[in-house]
Amino acid sequence: MSIKLSKDWRLTVSETYGIRFQHTRLSFRDSGVTVFHRLSKGLDLFCSYSHSISLSKSKKAKHYHTVSGGISRSLKTDLLRVDYRVKTEYHFRSQDKFRIRILPQFRLRTRQKFAGFTPFASLRLYYYLGGEAIKQYNHAGVIMQEVAPYGFHRARLSIGSTYKVSSRLFLKLQLTSQKEFNTIFAYKHRINVLNPETGKVERPFNNYKIFGLGITYIIKPNNKFSHKKSSFDPDQVW
Numbered sequence: 001m002s003i004k005l006s007k008d009w010r011l012t013v014s015e016t017y018g019i020r021f022q023h024t025r026l027s028f029r030d031s032g033v034t035v036f037h038r039l040s041k042g043l044d045l046f047c048s049y050s051h052s053i054s055l056s057k058s059k060k061a062k063h064y065h066t067v068s069g070g071i072s073r074s075l076k077t078d079l080l081r082v083d084y085r086v087k088t089e090y091h092f093r094s095q096d097k098f099r100i101r102i103l104p105q106f107r108l109r110t111r112q113k114f115a116g117f118t119p120f121a122s123l124r125l126y127y128y129l130g131g132e133a134i135k136q137y138n139h140a141g142v143i144m145q146e147v148a149p150y151g152f153h154r155a156r157l158s159i160g161s162t163y164k165v166s167s168r169l170f171l172k173l174q175l176t177s178q179k180e181f182n183t184i185f186a187y188k189h190r191i192n193v194l195n196p197e198t199g200k201v202e203r204p205f206n207n208y209k210i211f212g213l214g215i216t217y218i219i220k221p222n223n224k225f226s227h228k229k230s231s232f233d234p235d236q237v238w
Helices: none
Strands: 002-004 009-020 025-040 043-055 061-076 080-091 100-110 117-129 134-137 143-147 151-164 169-180 193-195 200-202 208-219
Touching: 134 193
Parallel strands: 002 208
Antiparallel strands: 002 009, 009 025, 025 043, 043 061, 061 080, 080 100, 100 117, 117 151, 134 143, 151 169, 169 208, 193 200
16 A cells, blocks of 8 residues: 655555465565655655564464665656666564675566556566575585675566556556576675585575565545645555
8 A cells, every 4th residue: 555645755555475386375474664755756765664474384483574775766768667776675583595685676667558557577686695604615525614695696587567457556467586596706605505514505596486466555645745646656665
């Protein structure tokens, strides 16, 4: 849900549920609130808080709290809208692979609707900082160091479309592919490390695909800002 608080301030509230197709069950739940402040046309600052619950096969719940912030920029051409965003997340509960993540994000959307649909494509990169220390081995199987991984280790490519049901209600369909990797720039801070002592892989790559369905509803309070023409972005939280 999104509500315009004033000329330059907007509040959004989001609720996300994840379901695994294999052995169908609820995988996670994420509740978030984000505040946007417009610096100028097409340029926004934002900060957010989220509470996530992750459920294992045994249905044991783990709770995670995250704060984040960043800046976004939108540009328009005759055919496309181009969005850039840099977001930094701090996780109060350290993950295996990170404590802090920096997310440069890029998105393209058509400005022309096709039977009410607005197609888009987006790419997110994930830079890991912190996390649990992991042993790093050289080619001879000798431990070089034991450190927390850092560097670019994840990418998400998404394609989909937003559909405008009414002036207040929007639907979104999305398909996302996630890939994790190591780079030569963080050779001594890898994940997916083969432990020659046990023959097991430590912090294996977490690759999967996600099918998403989203619903956004705009709340228009009875104030002077709600009656003005708005350039509301139904995908403002992305």
